[in-house]
Amino acid sequence: YLWFMMRENEEKLELFGIPADKLGEEFEKIGEQKFRAKQVMKWIYEHRQFDFAQMTDLPLELRDWLNNNAIISIPETAEVARSEDNSAKFLFKLSDGKFVESVYIPDLKNNRHTVCLSAQIGCKYDCSFCATGKMGFVRNLTSTEIIGQLYEIREYIQVGGNNLTNVVFMGMGEPMDNLDAVIDAIKVILADVGFGLGHRRVLVSTVGIPEGILKLMKTSLRTKLAISLNAPNNKLRTKIMPVNKKYSIESFIPLIDEYVQYCKRWVTMEYVMLAGINDSLKQAHQLVELLKGLPVKINLIPYNPIEEVDFKPSDDRTIMRFQSYLLANSVVATIRQSSGKDIKGACGQLIADFTLTKNSN
Numbered sequence: 001y002l003w004f005m006m007r008e009n010e011e012k013l014e015l016f017g018i019p020a021d022k023l024g025e026e027f028e029k030i031g032e033q034k035f036r037a038k039q040v041m042k043w044i045y046e047h048r049q050f051d052f053a054q055m056t057d058l059p060l061e062l063r064d065w066l067n068n069n070a071i072i073s074i075p076e077t078a079e080v081a082r083s084e085d086n087s088a089k090f091l092f093k094l095s096d097g098k099f100v101e102s103v104y105i106p107d108l109k110n111n112r113h114t115v116c117l118s119a120q121i122g123c124k125y126d127c128s129f130c131a132t133g134k135m136g137f138v139r140n141l142t143s144t145e146i147i148g149q150l151y152e153i154r155e156y157i158q159v160g161g162n163n164l165t166n167v168v169f170m171g172m173g174e175p176m177d178n179l180d181a182v183i184d185a186i187k188v189i190l191a192d193v194g195f196g197l198g199h200r201r202v203l204v205s206t207v208g209i210p211e212g213i214l215k216l217m218k219t220s221l222r223t224k225l226a227i228s229l230n231a232p233n234n235k236l237r238t239k240i241m242p243v244n245k246k247y248s249i250e251s252f253i254p255l256i257d258e259y260v261q262y263c264k265r266w267v268t269m270e271y272v273m274l275a276g277i278n279d280s281l282k283q284a285h286q287l288v289e290l291l292k293g294l295p296v297k298i299n300l301i302p303y304n305p306i307e308e309v310d311f312k313p314s315d316d317r318t319i320m321r322f323q324s325y326l327l328a329n330s331v332v333a334t335i336r337q338s339s340g341k342d343i344k345g346a347c348g349q350l351i352a353d354f355t356l357t358k359n360s361n
């Protein structure tokens, strides 16, 4: 019986996390008008109405058809870990029993409420300082599963009396490696009948995959871009980010100007500060040589220790000195305030111990 139910769901039309263009095509296939897609989206994301019978501006016939042939799949929230700093890490259970994590990061001073989404379960790239890489690559997420994370956390934010303002693809996995699903998810995030966010409130963070950056630029989404640089030269970068063997620094630097013309915002270069590895003034100087004159800002990220490796975080004075050197040499640099360290929800810590054990059985 359960098998029968599962079979039946597989054949149903998924409505959740699907962009209006695709959904419109599906409606056309059944002889309906395209614009019905937007009506349905409005019910789902704005009115939080999942009962087709209550979607009162749809013809009765269509409501009936949807009732028999469509589904709205939302992941189950398995666990919420709240941090002392009010950020929260969410563990979602997906339909195949696998788990994925996402993080809510409030910034009350600036009234920013950011959700950090995962694009994959695990990751292929195995950056030496990142916990997600240690679990290996499990699978891609669908746009339904990506939007599921956002939908659930938006409810949490609203219960707290606030509004979702920003989305970053900085959770588990590499967004460029699952770009079709990420693009579909972004379309839902930007749509008026979806989450209605402005395009510069969405940021995609990548290890620097040029094909992905080029493909993103072919869309009209114009979201912001961050590249995880983490080292000022190829030798060191290859040591801590194996992906650099395939995509060296020179493979993405030339795309920066083009991206800024496309999005009209500077590209962020992320740089995790590892004590004695990449935090010397000599390396700051190399960074200046590499990035001088480019429309980029460097975001220095204090390293969040993970259990699997023995890197040490640079101390505050070293980070500030590094930043001062960059600023004095006309390279814009900020220091990221890390959230959720106590719940292992900070950058590079998403694996969660419980996810690891649960995903591997």
Ligand code: SAH
Binding pocket: 129, 130, 131, 169, 170, 171, 172, 173, 174, 175, 205, 206, 207, 226, 227, 228, 230, 270, 271, 272, 301, 302, 303, 304, 305, 306, 347, 348, 349
């Ligand atoms: N795969 C994408 C997005 C996920 S990582 C990317 O690499 O950009 C998001 C950011 O967290 C990256 O800039 C990465 O360098 C950083 N990061 C990874 N592990 C970290 C750790 N242990 N401490 C601090 N930042 C980390």
